[in-house]
Amino acid sequence: MERLKTNALSKSYGGTHALKDISMDIIAGEVHALCGENGAGKSTLIKILSGVERPDTGKVHWRDAPLPLGKVDAIEAHGVVAVHQEPVIFPHLNAVDNLFVGREHAMACGIWLNQASMRKQTQNILATLGEALSVTEPVGEMSLAQRQMVSMARALIHQCRILILDEPTASLSARESASLFGRINVLKEQGVGILYVSHRLEEVFKLADRVTVLRDGASVGTWAIKDLNRDTLIKHMVGREVPVAPPTSSPNVKPTKQPVIEVSALCRKGAFNDISFHIQPGEILGMSGLVGAGRSEIARALFGVDRFDSGNILYGGRTWTSLTIQDAIAHGIAMVPEDRQLQGLVLPLSVETNLLLPSLANHECFRGLDQGTMRSTAGDLVTQLGIKTESPSKPAESLSGGNQQKIVIGKWLHTHPTLLILDEPTRGVDVGAKSEVHRIIQALAAKGTAILLISSELPEILSLSDRIMVLCGGCNQGILSRQEATQEILLRRSLPTDSGRDI
Amino acid sequence: MKQRIHHILWQPETFLALLVASLFGLMGQLDPAFIQWHVQRELSTHAWELAIIAIPMTLVILTGGIDLSVGAIMSLTAITLGMLFQSGCPLPLACLAALLAGILCGALNGWFITRMQVHPLIITLATMAAYRGVAEGISRARPVSGFPSSFAWLGQGLWLGIPVAGWLFLGLLVVMLWMMHARSFGTHVYAIGLNSTATRFSGIRVDRMLLAIYTFSGGVSALAAILLVARRNTAKADMGMGMELGVITAVVIGGVSIFGGRGSLLGTCLGILLIHETREFVSWHWNRDELNLLALGALLILSVVFQKLLRHKRATP
Numbered sequence: 001m002e003r004l005k006t007n008a009l010s011k012s013y014g015g016t017h018a019l020k021d022i023s024m025d026i027i028a029g030e031v032h033a034l035c036g037e038n039g040a041g042k043s044t045l046i047k048i049l050s051g052v053e054r055p056d057t058g059k060v061h062w063r064d065a066p067l068p069l070g071k072v073d074a075i076e077a078h079g080v081v082a083v084h085q086e087p088v089i090f091p092h093l094n095a096v097d098n099l100f101v102g103r104e105h106a107m108a109c110g111i112w113l114n115q116a117s118m119r120k121q122t123q124n125i126l127a128t129l130g131e132a133l134s135v136t137e138p139v140g141e142m143s144l145a146q147r148q149m150v151s152m153a154r155a156l157i158h159q160c161r162i163l164i165l166d167e168p169t170a171s172l173s174a175r176e177s178a179s180l181f182g183r184i185n186v187l188k189e190q191g192v193g194i195l196y197v198s199h200r201l202e203e204v205f206k207l208a209d210r211v212t213v214l215r216d217g218a219s220v221g222t223w224a225i226k227d228l229n230r231d232t233l234i235k236h237m238v239g240r241e242v243p244v245a246p247p248t249s250s251p252n253v254k255p256t257k258q259p260v261i262e263v264s265a266l267c268r269k270g271a272f273n274d275i276s277f278h279i280q281p282g283e284i285l286g287m288s289g290l291v292g293a294g295r296s297e298i299a300r301a302l303f304g305v306d307r308f309d310s311g312n313i314l315y316g317g318r319t320w321t322s323l324t325i326q327d328a329i330a331h332g333i334a335m336v337p338e339d340r341q342l343q344g345l346v347l348p349l350s351v352e353t354n355l356l357l358p359s360l361a362n363h364e365c366f367r368g369l370d371q372g373t374m375r376s377t378a379g380d381l382v383t384q385l386g387i388k389t390e391s392p393s394k395p396a397e398s399l400s401g402g403n404q405q406k407i408v409i410g411k412w413l414h415t416h417p418t419l420l421i422l423d424e425p426t427r428g429v430d431v432g433a434k435s436e437v438h439r440i441i442q443a444l445a446a447k448g449t450a451i452l453l454i455s456s457e458l459p460e461i462l463s464l465s466d467r468i469m470v471l472c473g474g475c476n477q478g479i480l481s482r483q484e485a486t487q488e489i490l491l492r493r494s495l496p497t498d499s500g501r502d503i
Numbered sequence: 504m505k506q507r508i509h510h511i512l513w514q515p516e517t518f519l520a521l522l523v524a525s526l527f528g529l530m531g532q533l534d535p536a537f538i539q540w541h542v543q544r545e546l547s548t549h550a551w552e553l554a555i556i557a558i559p560m561t562l563v564i565l566t567g568g569i570d571l572s573v574g575a576i577m578s579l580t581a582i583t584l585g586m587l588f589q590s591g592c593p594l595p596l597a598c599l600a601a602l603l604a605g606i607l608c609g610a611l612n613g614w615f616i617t618r619m620q621v622h623p624l625i626i627t628l629a630t631m632a633a634y635r636g637v638a639e640g641i642s643r644a645r646p647v648s649g650f651p652s653s654f655a656w657l658g659q660g661l662w663l664g665i666p667v668a669g670w671l672f673l674g675l676l677v678v679m680l681w682m683m684h685a686r687s688f689g690t691h692v693y694a695i696g697l698n699s700t701a702t703r704f705s706g707i708r709v710d711r712m713l714l715a716i717y718t719f720s721g722g723v724s725a726l727a728a729i730l731l732v733a734r735r736n737t738a739k740a741d742m743g744m745g746m747e748l749g750v751i752t753a754v755v756i757g758g759v760s761i762f763g764g765r766g767s768l769l770g771t772c773l774g775i776l777l778i779h780e781t782r783e784f785v786s787w788h789w790n791r792d793e794l795n796l797l798a799l800g801a802l803l804i805l806s807v808v809f810q811k812l813l814r815h816k817r818a819t820p
């Protein structure tokens with residue numbers, strides 16, 4: 001039987017034991033889910049399996065022969081291919097070049113590259129993922145989800161035997177996830193073994209045949225999916241009984257209040273069109289839609305990152321027809337951007353510096369930067385958000401994906417914004433921490449912060465938002481109240497209808 | 504505590520300091536006269552312009568940029584100073600005008616970089632040619648001299664036993680050290696160099712900071728030009744020729760990463776000391792230019808390779 005088997009893998013970074021003695025196997029033709037809290041070691045295991053990192057001890061066997069460790073190309077040549085948590089791409093190249101870098105199709109004895117065949121193949125693969133992406137646009141200008149798909153397509157053009165996916169759906173919405181699942185099932189039938197990491201447990205139950213749970217770097221066990229239910233799985237992951245109650249609905253806001261922000265007829269060519277809405281103090285406005293529907297673009301316009309062509313924003317007693325990030329921040333707008341590694345964090349700087357970056361100037365005093373209050377502010381945030389790190393002076397890049405996400409949320413919490421824009425705030429955050437983030441969002445709303453919540457996870461949007469705006473192709477498909485909204489309605493409205501909606 | 508010591512030991516600055524110390528030891532062995540105070544003080548006159556410009560260059564490189572136009576700004580401002588003086592303008596006013604010219608040149612670089620989004624390497628390569636072209640054009644390659652002797656004091660004189668130019672360098676250094684370590688400015692500079700997008704998303708005025716830093720670089724280049732004119736007692740269009748390479752070499756030897764975000768002013772100071780001492784010693788002892796170049800190249804390679812190893816070592820203790 002074809003299988004990938006790990007033998008007592010261990011890996012530590014300085015003082016942290018990221019992996020301890022992991023032995024597991026992935027059998028051809030199965031979907032094997034890997035679950036665990038943030039920082040449990042999932043990505044580390046994947047980095048070792050794909051050759052990005054070398055284990056301290058242990059071996060990996062593929063078809064009963066040892067796999068060369070620490071060599072990405074050699075491992076890929078064996079058909080073991082990984083898609084990492086943070087998309088690995090060349091931002092200045094287009095999708096075709098990204099897919100074929102290092103394995104270009106040559107013609108005429110290698111003098112020319114066969115552009116046409118490479119382009120064709122790229123389009124085919126992207127189409128099987130259900131996405132009509134431009135193959136000429138530089139990938140760096142695409143949204144995070146689109147980059148994630150290019151990254152995935154890059155893995156799929158290999159004739160892989162084992163495909164490893166590290167949180168592939170974290171930034172995908174329902175439709176893209178569905179096409180990915182379709183693709184996974186096809187591969188599975190072709191006898192490809194799939195290792196699948198996700199914090200969305202529904203997906204695990206839908207796709208997986210077996211589940212391995214990691215906790216603090218050690219393997220808790222492997223189960224057939226039919227022997228588990230949601231609660232037992234969470235219990236294995238966390239190590240104790242956790243009531244992950246669905247977030248309780250916050251009391252509805254009184255409609256008499258003056259809105260915090262009023263957006264009217266906001267347009268940006270090619271991104272969104274005629275967007276109008278308002279948010280009241282203490283209200284959570286959800287924004288739902290497919291990837292590329294223009295949600296992040298609207299958020300970026302509100303935060304002053306991008307300009308908008310027409311329309312205006314009534315905010316802080318002024319009508320803005322253009323604003324800068326500094327204007328936005330000075331008037332109490334904060335944004336958690338979609339891509340934590342690119343826009344949210346300065347990875348090599350410490351956790352503490354990252355948390356304090358927006359407000360560092362407030363810590364200047366006569367003698368210099370006030371280290372005391374800086375340390376205590378950062379320390380409070382680390383405990384409040386449960387950021388798992390050896391110490392706040394460690395670089396942010398040494399944290400696991402979910403913990404990095406918590407820093408991005410934390411860095412705005414202590415600035416007490418009046419409008420908080422959250423673009424996929426729980427991307428890659430584990431079940432326990434997710435409900436903690438939800439609790440924080442609701443607590444902020446209860447204190448009167450207006451919140452614009454963008455999320456591709458329908459249950460999250462449905463349970464948190466007071467009202468939900470659905471976008472499709474940059475157009476507002478209507479704003480629903482919490483009572484009206486259901487998964488079906490949101491999905492239906494977010495799908496493009498046949499009456500061509502082009503902007 | 505142990506971790507802290509470990510951390511300090513593996514800093515590139517520690518390594519550079521050791522290198523400087525052993526260099527002095529070696530020079531003392533080979534030629535005790537060389538390391539005497541008055542000799543060193545005498546030789547230091549050659550280094551102050553480079554040292555002064557290395558301070559803003561460190562900031563520029565820390566933000567992930569580069570400024571190739573510093574030498575050209577020196578020549579343009581030196582010529583401005585000389586021509587104004589020749590046409591009867593009072594010397595202090597001429598100096599002020601030179602400073603202003605330098606600030607404008609730097610601001611123009613910054614404007615292109617922040618507003619036009621031109622890569623610093625390209626725009627300063629272009630302005631390097633342009634500024635020097637203008638300088639040669641207006642001077643027509645004629646040097647200006649005959650400055651009053653009081654002006655020479657600026658470039659040659661001593662105050663409290665230390666060259667005046669040295670005091671200027673120290674003053675600038677102290678202010679910038681304070682800015683870098685006791686103000687949010689410093690952290691922001693590093694953050695820009697490491698990830699300018701995330702820094703901008705954190706509400707930091709990245710463009711304004713870059714504009715300020717390139718302007719500062721231009722102003723300081725003008726200051727260095729004034730010192731050079733005062734020291735040589737002439738203003739010529741080829742002044743500051745090749746200065747950018749010397750400065751960038753010193754900064755890079757000092758452990759500042761050319762990709763931005765890593766390094767420090769302290770490292771730069773050690774880098775300056777290292778290349779200055781090597782250069783002076785080689786010319787003092789052997790007086791051979793080719794040896795000098797060889798030594799400089801060797802130093803650069805040594806420093807960069809060691810820092811690479813150190814960084815690796817620090818990452819995996």
Ligand SMILES: Nc1ncnc2c1ncn2[C@@H]1O[C@H](COP(=O)(O)OP(=O)(O)OP(=O)(O)O)[C@@H](O)[C@H]1O
Nearest residue numbers: 013018038039040041042043044398399400401402
């Ligand atoms: N380069 C590194 N340097 C130091 N520590 C690291 C490094 N990479 C990972 N770690 C640590 O190893 C542990 C496991 O991290 P890993 O990224 O594997 O977690 P994960 O299970 O993928 O979590 P998430 O669900 O948040 O992505 C964490 O405690 C993390 O802080």
Ligand SMILES: [Mg+2]
Nearest residue numbers: 043085400401
């Ligand atoms: Mg991970």
